Amino acid sequence: MSLATLLKGQAKYLSEFYEVKLVTSNSHINSRITEFEGVEVKTVDMSRKITPFQDLRALYKLYKFILNENPDIVYTFTPKAGLLGMMASFLARVPVRIHNVVGMPLMEANGKKLILLKFTERLTYFFSTKIFCNSFGLKEHINSNLTSLPITVIGQGSINGVDTKYFKNKYNKEEELKIRGEYNILKDDFVITFIGRIVKDKGINELVESFINLVKKYPNLKLLLVGDYEEDLNPINKKNKKFIDEFESIITVGFKNDIRKFLGITDLFTLPSYREGLPNSLLEAGSFGIPLLATDINGCNEIIENNETGILVKKKDVKSLEEGIEKLIVNKKLYSYIRDNVRDRIIKKYDQNYFWKELKNEFKKVL
Numbered sequence: 001m002s003l004a005t006l007l008k009g010q011a012k013y014l015s016e017f018y019e020v021k022l023v024t025s026n027s028h029i030n031s032r033i034t035e036f037e038g039v040e041v042k043t044v045d046m047s048r049k050i051t052p053f054q055d056l057r058a059l060y061k062l063y064k065f066i067l068n069e070n071p072d073i074v075y076t077f078t079p080k081a082g083l084l085g086m087m088a089s090f091l092a093r094v095p096v097r098i099h100n101v102v103g104m105p106l107m108e109a110n111g112k113k114l115i116l117l118k119f120t121e122r123l124t125y126f127f128s129t130k131i132f133c134n135s136f137g138l139k140e141h142i143n144s145n146l147t148s149l150p151i152t153v154i155g156q157g158s159i160n161g162v163d164t165k166y167f168k169n170k171y172n173k174e175e176e177l178k179i180r181g182e183y184n185i186l187k188d189d190f191v192i193t194f195i196g197r198i199v200k201d202k203g204i205n206e207l208v209e210s211f212i213n214l215v216k217k218y219p220n221l222k223l224l225l226v227g228d229y230e231e232d233l234n235p236i237n238k239k240n241k242k243f244i245d246e247f248e249s250i251i252t253v254g255f256k257n258d259i260r261k262f263l264g265i266t267d268l269f270t271l272p273s274y275r276e277g278l279p280n281s282l283l284e285a286g287s288f289g290i291p292l293l294a295t296d297i298n299g300c301n302e303i304i305e306n307n308e309t310g311i312l313v314k315k316k317d318v319k320s321l322e323e324g325i326e327k328l329i330v331n332k333k334l335y336s337y338i339r340d341n342v343r344d345r346i347i348k349k350y351d352q353n354y355f356w357k358e359l360k361n362e363f364k365k366v367l
Contacts, residue, residue: 002077003041004029004257006102006280007160011037013356018363021069023062023085046080048233050116055084062088072367077102077159083120086127096366099124101133101142101151102159107275108201121146130366134159135278137298154358157278157302161355164347167287171264179265183251185222190329193266193290195226195259195281196273198244198252199234203272203295203316208240208250210322215249218329226262228255263288268328272313272321276300286310286346291338293324303350307334309342 003011003024011020015038022033026043034041044061047054066074066088073096076085082099089097106117125131125147133139135157142151155161171179177187185191192211196202207223215221225244229235244250256262263269269285269292276299282292283303292310294300304310311328314320328335 001027001029001255003033003037007077008036009163009352010160010356010359011039014360014363015039017360018073021071023065024081046084048078048080055080059084059088063091066092066094072096073098073363076100079105079117079120079124083124086124090127096130097128098130098132098366099128100159101131101138101277103277104138104141104275107141118146125149132362133277135276135299135302137302138277141298152362154362155355156349157299158280158283158350158355159277160280161352162280162283162287162346162350163352164287164343167260167263167284168343169264169288171261176265179261183224183253184248185224185251185265186220189220189222190218190267191222191224191265192268192270192325193224193226193262193285194270195262195285196271196279197234198225198227198229198236200236201234201274203274203321204236205240206316206318206321207270207272208236208243209318210325211250212243212247213318213322214325214329217326221249221329223250224262224266225250225252226254226256226259259284260288263290266290268293268325270294270321270325271300272315273297273300274315278302283346283350286342287350289339289343291328291335291342293321293328295321303346305345307338309338309345311338 011022014020020039022039023042023044025045030041042065044058046058062084071094074085074089074094075098076082077100086097086099106114109117131149131151133151136153139151139153198204211223244252263285269290271279271282271294273295276297278299286292292304294304295315296312297315301312304312306312311324313324
């Protein structure tokens with residue numbers, strides 16, 4: 001899913017300068033990735049969970065594949081693929097081994113899990129020759145808590161920039177009304193949208209609770225959730241799951257490959273997350289010209305300039321989230337000002353073509 005969405009187009013661009021091969025877990029969308037990117041996709045199953053025996057099998061398969069391919073660079077994303085990919089490429093004596101830190105589960109972990117995650121993160125860095133990360137705040141956190149090794153942020157941050165032509169609102173009023181009608185959303189309803197995994201760490205509990213309070217004052221509110229639940233890894237509480245399932249003002253549509261029609265009917269985009277690297281969803285919504293609201297955490301506070309391109313609120317704070325949303329419902333002047341600003345600011349800092357050129361330059365340096 002990361003290759004199909006977050007990193008879409010990057011392999012295609014890099015294949016103009018390098019021979020590129022992708023390695024990911026088995027999925028029905030892998031053939032689609034091959035077709036779009038124009039490169040080979042190798043399947044090695046890797047679990048996001050702690051699975052020692054499966055991880056050892058994956059490590060062996062990665063090692064054999066990398067040894068056979070003999071690449072100049074191995075470039076990894078996500079914690080598990082990073083650990084296994086860096087270990088396998090070290091054993092295969094790949095000269096350039098780059099891991100890109102795109103988020104840190106350990107930021108919300110504690111106890112034995114925190115100790116284990118810190119250990120595996122440091123192990124990944126040990127086997128790397130170069131570390132990238134996708135935000136300046138995350139770089140600071142890593143250097144303060146995990147390693148003093150130099151870390152590179154590509155451009156202004158992100159792992160892939162944003163395709164500002166693809167994420168541009170081209171829907172007319174008639175098309176927007178038609179989409180709203182599909183989901184029983186009225187013309188004058190104010191739509192608050194979240195796109196991502198429906199999990200605790202994304203702040204879904206706080207979002208649902210603040211929405212329930214707000215809809216009592218503003219009956220024309222709708223909450224649109226685009227993404228899948230993760231019941232095993234990081235579930236939301238049962239009370240809020242029941243609210244989502246039963247409350248007619250909350251609309252869930254599951255995971256969608258193309259989110260543009262949902263952005264096209266969105267009045268306010270929210271990301272009340274507990275931890276982020278540099279979230280693509282904010283870049284995509286901002287590129288669509290939608291006012292943004294997110295928690296004041298690293299990554300989010302690099303994209304959002306408070307009261308300029310959106311509103312920043314406190315983490316894990318229902319009242320702060322509620323007040324932030326209400327501010328943009330009530331203050332029409334501020335809302336219009338942010339809406340008129342946000343797309344231009346995103347293009348200036350995070351346009352995908354700019355990011356790709358900066359990434360290519362970094363590869364040239366390390367080679």
